[in-house]
Amino acid sequence: MDKFCVFCGEKPEEKNVEHVIPKWLIELTGNPKRKAYFGYQHEIKPYPKRRAFSFDAFKFPSCASCNQKYSGLEETTKSIIEKMLIYDSVSAADINILLDLNIFDCKMHMKGT
Numbered sequence: 001m002d003k004f005c006v007f008c009g010e011k012p013e014e015k016n017v018e019h020v021i022p023k024w025l026i027e028l029t030g031n032p033k034r035k036a037y038f039g040y041q042h043e044i045k046p047y048p049k050r051r052a053f054s055f056d057a058f059k060f061p062s063c064a065s066c067n068q069k070y071s072g073l074e075e076t077t078k079s080i081i082e083k084m085l086i087y088d089s090v091s092a093a094d095i096n097i098l099l100d101l102n103i104f105d106c107k108m109h110m111k112g113t
């Protein structure tokens with residue numbers, strides 16, 4: 001199966017990997033090794049078994065350049081989330097950045113389907 005960059009959809013150049021859920025966010029939400037279930041292993045008969053992934057192992061290939069390009073957005077987002085966690089105020093610009101991240105995620109999802 002061909003691998004493609006989770007950001008641009010092309011064959012990864014200078015191969016890298018991207019955690020679907022950023023490592024810092026996984027750590028904020030609890031045990032990074034806890035299991036999440038995505039789909040089934042249909043080759044296991046007679047009853048398919050659920051596919052289990054630890055959150056920190058849930059990652060996709062990416063180009064090094066694409067990963068670098070979006071790391072700035074992730075860092076900016078992280079600082080906004082950290083402000084929210086200590087009940088510091090966030091600006092309208094901060095909220096726009098968070099909303100832009102959601103739009104970015106939706107675009108990635110649509111491209112991958």
Ligand SMILES: [Zn+2]
Pocket residue numbers: 005006007008009010012013062063066
């Ligand atoms: Zn790419």
